[in-house]
Amino acid sequence: MAGSTYEVEDKTLIEQIKSDAHSAALQLIEKAHLTSGQIVVVGCSTSSTLGNNIGSHSVPEVGKAIFEGLQSAFKPSGIFIAAQCCEHLNRAIIIEHAAVPNAEIVNVVPQPKAGGSFATACYAAFEHPVAIEHIKADAGLDIGGTLIGMHLKEVAVPLQLTQSHIGKAILLAARTRPKFIGGDRAHYDESLKDGYPKF
Numbered sequence: 001m002a003g004s005t006y007e008v009e010d011k012t013l014i015e016q017i018k019s020d021a022h023s024a025a026l027q028l029i030e031k032a033h034l035t036s037g038q039i040v041v042v043g044c045s046t047s048s049t050l051g052n053n054i055g056s057h058s059v060p061e062v063g064k065a066i067f068e069g070l071q072s073a074f075k076p077s078g079i080f081i082a083a084q085c086c087e088h089l090n091r092a093i094i095i096e097h098a099a100v101p102n103a104e105i106v107n108v109v110p111q112p113k114a115g116g117s118f119a120t121a122c123y124a125a126f127e128h129p130v131a132i133e134h135i136k137a138d139a140g141l142d143i144g145g146t147l148i149g150m151h152l153k154e155v156a157v158p159l160q161l162t163q164s165h166i167g168k169a170i171l172l173a174a175r176t177r178p179k180f181i182g183g184d185r186a187h188y189d190e191s192l193k194d195g196y197p198k199f
Contacts, residue, residue, distance in 0.1 A: 007061060008050070014065045017049055017167045021069025024141060024163040024171055029077055031159050032139040032175035033195045036078025039099055041137035041151040042070065043084040043091075044118035048144025049167030063117030066143065066166065067125060082135050083122040084148055085115040093135045093151060094119045097128040105130045118143075138176055138196060144169035152176055153196075 008014055028040065044066055047057040067081070074081055080099035085092045089108055094115075097105075108131045110119040123129045136153040143166050149156060153176040161173050178192050191197075 008059060013167070014061060017062055018065040018069040020163060020166040020171075021066045021143075022073050023069075024161060024166065024173070025070045025073035027161045027163055028139055028141060028159065028173055028175075029073065029079065031161070031173070033198070034077065034079050034139060035198050037080075037099075038138040038196075039080045039082050039095070039135065040074065041082040041084055041093070041135060041140040041148050042118065043140070043142045043144075043146030043148040044116065045144030045146055045169060046117040048169035051168040054144060054146065058112040058117045060112050060117045060120065062167070063112070063119075063121040064125075066118055067121040070141075071125070081122060082137050082151065083110075083116075083119040084146060084151060085110050085119045085131075086146075088114045089119075089131075090133070091150065093132050094122045094126070094129055095132065095135065096126050097130045100130070100132060100135070103130070103132045103135075106133055107131070140174045142172040142174075145172075148174075155179055 045054040046059040046062040047054055049062055083094040110123050112120050135151050137151055140148045140152050142148045156174045156176055159173040165171055177195050
């Protein structure tokens with residue numbers, strides 16, 4: 001049924017997924033050199049974490065576990081999660097208002113089958129959640145092949161994490177760096193090859 005969600009009987013799997021998410025977030029913070037105030041876009045298929053096709057097996061408790069795992073690493077570092085909704089909401093973003101105080105807000109509340117279980121968990125847990133249509137995040141995590149590239153700053157740089165999966169879903173990570181512009185006569189700040197400046 002189109003509106004159905006599912007549960008996981010093996011609760012140790014939920015704890016493992018939460019632990020995997022926490023580990024992935026810590027690795028991303030380190031490898032992308034993330035600092036307070038930066039934004040990580042996260043696309044997440046809870047269906048994929050359990051070995052199913054994207055959009056076929058939405059699992060709210062898995063969405064919550066992944067959020068809690070990520071947030072337990074990101075929040076102490078002052079890093080914001082931008083949760084990418086599924087295609088039914090045109091991949092809109094759910095984020096804390098404090099991260100985007102001047103963004104144009106749109107009106108939608110994600111649900112497990114219209115937005116996704118992860119975005120729904122974020123909306124429920126954030127202090128002041130808002131929905132926006134576009135963002136240019138500093139880094140990203142793609143859990144299950146959800147395609148987050150449209151919400152990353154240019155230029156996206158793939159990162160190899162030792163954490164290659166969350167549950168059964170493949171995990172891809174990226175950081176971003178400023179563009180090099182100007183051609184042959186331009187001079188560059190070589191430190192920016194590793195990411196955005198830290199002020």
